Amino acid sequence: MMKKGFDPEKYIEEQSKYIIERINKGDSERLYLEFGGKLVHDKHAMRVLPGFDENAKIKLLEKMQEQVEIIICIYSGDIVNSKTRQDFGITYDLEVLRLIDIFRKHNLSINSVVVTRYEDAPAVNMFINKLERRDIKTYKHYFTKGYPTDVDTIVSEEGYGANPYIEVTKPLVVVTGPGGGSGKLATCLSQLYHEYRRGRKVRYAKFETFPIWNLSLKHPVNIAYEAATADLKDVNMIDSFHLEAYGQMAVNYNRDLEVFPVVKRIIEKITGQEAEYRSPTDMGVNRAGFGIYDDEAVKAAAVQEIIRRFMIAKCDYKKGKISEEALERSELLMKEVGACEEDRTVVVQAREYAEQKRSLDKKYVNVVVMAMEMPDGTIITGRSSRRMAAAGAVILNAVKKLGGIPDDLYVIAPNVFSSIQQLKGEVLHHDRTSLNLEGILTALSISAETNSCADKAVKMLEQLKGCKAHCTAILSERDEQTLQTMGIDVTCDPEYLTTNLYFS
Numbered sequence: 001m002m003k004k005g006f007d008p009e010k011y012i013e014e015q016s017k018y019i020i021e022r023i024n025k026g027d028s029e030r031l032y033l034e035f036g037g038k039l040v041h042d043k044h045a046m047r048v049l050p051g052f053d054e055n056a057k058i059k060l061l062e063k064m065q066e067q068v069e070i071i072i073c074i075y076s077g078d079i080v081n082s083k084t085r086q087d088f089g090i091t092y093d094l095e096v097l098r099l100i101d102i103f104r105k106h107n108l109s110i111n112s113v114v115v116t117r118y119e120d121a122p123a124v125n126m127f128i129n130k131l132e133r134r135d136i137k138t139y140k141h142y143f144t145k146g147y148p149t150d151v152d153t154i155v156s157e158e159g160y161g162a163n164p165y166i167e168v169t170k171p172l173v174v175v176t177g178p179g180g181g182s183g184k185l186a187t188c189l190s191q192l193y194h195e196y197r198r199g200r201k202v203r204y205a206k207f208e209t210f211p212i213w214n215l216s217l218k219h220p221v222n223i224a225y226e227a228a229t230a231d232l233k234d235v236n237m238i239d240s241f242h243l244e245a246y247g248q249m250a251v252n253y254n255r256d257l258e259v260f261p262v263v264k265r266i267i268e269k270i271t272g273q274e275a276e277y278r279s280p281t282d283m284g285v286n287r288a289g290f291g292i293y294d295d296e297a298v299k300a301a302a303v304q305e306i307i308r309r310f311m312i313a314k315c316d317y318k319k320g321k322i323s324e325e326a327l328e329r330s331e332l333l334m335k336e337v338g339a340c341e342e343d344r345t346v347v348v349q350a351r352e353y354a355e356q357k358r359s360l361d362k363k364y365v366n367v368v369v370m371a372m373e374m375p376d377g378t379i380i381t382g383r384s385s386r387r388m389a390a391a392g393a394v395i396l397n398a399v400k401k402l403g404g405i406p407d408d409l410y411v412i413a414p415n416v417f418s419s420i421q422q423l424k425g426e427v428l429h430h431d432r433t434s435l436n437l438e439g440i441l442t443a444l445s446i447s448a449e450t451n452s453c454a455d456k457a458v459k460m461l462e463q464l465k466g467c468k469a470h471c472t473a474i475l476s477e478r479d480e481q482t483l484q485t486m487g488i489d490v491t492c493d494p495e496y497l498t499t500n501l502y503f504s
Helices: 008-024 043-048 056-063 076-080 092-105 122-132 184-197 220-228 240-246 254-271 295-318 324-336 345-360 390-403 414-427 437-447 452-464 477-485
Strands: 030-035 068-075 109-116 138-140 172-176 202-207 236-238 251-253 369-373 379-383 468-471 489-492
Touching: 008 030, 008 056, 008 202, 030 184, 043 220, 043 295, 068 076, 068 092, 068 184, 076 092, 076 109, 076 122, 092 109, 109 122, 109 184, 122 138, 172 184, 184 202, 184 254, 220 236, 220 295, 220 324, 236 240, 236 254, 240 254, 251 254, 295 324, 295 489, 345 369, 345 379, 345 468, 369 390, 379 390, 390 437, 390 452, 390 468, 390 477, 414 437, 437 452, 437 477, 477 489
Parallel strands: 030 172, 030 202, 068 109, 068 172, 109 138, 468 489
Antiparallel strands: 236 251, 369 379, 369 468
């Protein structure tokens, strides 16, 4: 497994202290904190900062729960277009519901959901109705008239004044969303306008984990951020405002640098005084860089993430999800750190085993192979067959290895396979009756009731979290989501198993 290089406890301590300092600074009544990136299940941070707790940020807020309330923003266009969060395979509107459930689980106060750049569309109105009928307060914010050049119009009753004021009570208001472009910044600035109109002094700050401002521009962790946002065309840059103001190098990204002069002028227009921030870096409260204790381990992990992002980009291009330009950019970033696909160990093992099978017998011409790197560094493989998909095969082989179960011993009885396959073919009329990964896990769990080896195998499943895997063909969405839910980091070659367009 990847060598650790990040101290999560130090990070939470440092980060919470710094946010509290920002809340208490000056004579303001509250701080609006724009939360970029993922507030929960930040798997990107976990991969590039080995040791990072994927839920560190939500735990940080949980420690401050008496001072915090949360506003969730979602852009109406993302609802209309059914924009999807890649890592969970769910649409942004469903992600908002998932976030609400998670925040409640952590005893965090949900203020409301704001639909930004509101569009009067059936899907948008249905989403609002769904929330309101479950007693979730919702607000409609509109495109800001005059944005971005006409500051006088922006900061007026025609601009931010056209939005309703969101009633808040706590000293820290976290503004988050299901993804980039959700309207978090506009919501924060709109609230600043309304607060000052009511005679209250409030402030704004931004929490964005990446890029990490106090790492070098070409540090692999910062390049990994560019790889993760290749389709958005985000580019890391030296914060020229920070360099001019303080003579100190700091890294930020193009969108923040481009918007800073506008944000600064808007804040000055709202408050009637010179902005406290002299650079985009000043606006941030991120302390992730201070949690790194082994830079070499972090660099190695980040390089692996850059390779992973390129391989995902190749599959996304094949599926028609991204442009050729985004794919080329992803490849250039991988080459920039001197890496290639084969530096991901499981890639070589999966391809070699598939080629070996094909060369031995023509019946394996369409064989699909998956390789998985185990916690001790050994590689386990599994291939597709009449009974199961490659993902199911490799998981069975992996838990057998972990449990010390002989390879030739059945953990799922043949009659269980045949019964499920008969059901799929004769009752459900599926074209393919081989079991996917979810089917394999279900069959294994059933077998565990009467088979001690199967029971032992089930208990080994949790140990696969964090393992890397690679498949020689594009996985079905169901298998991909199941592997992600299990915490397995999987990539694929951009090849389809069949020529079918629907029944694939």
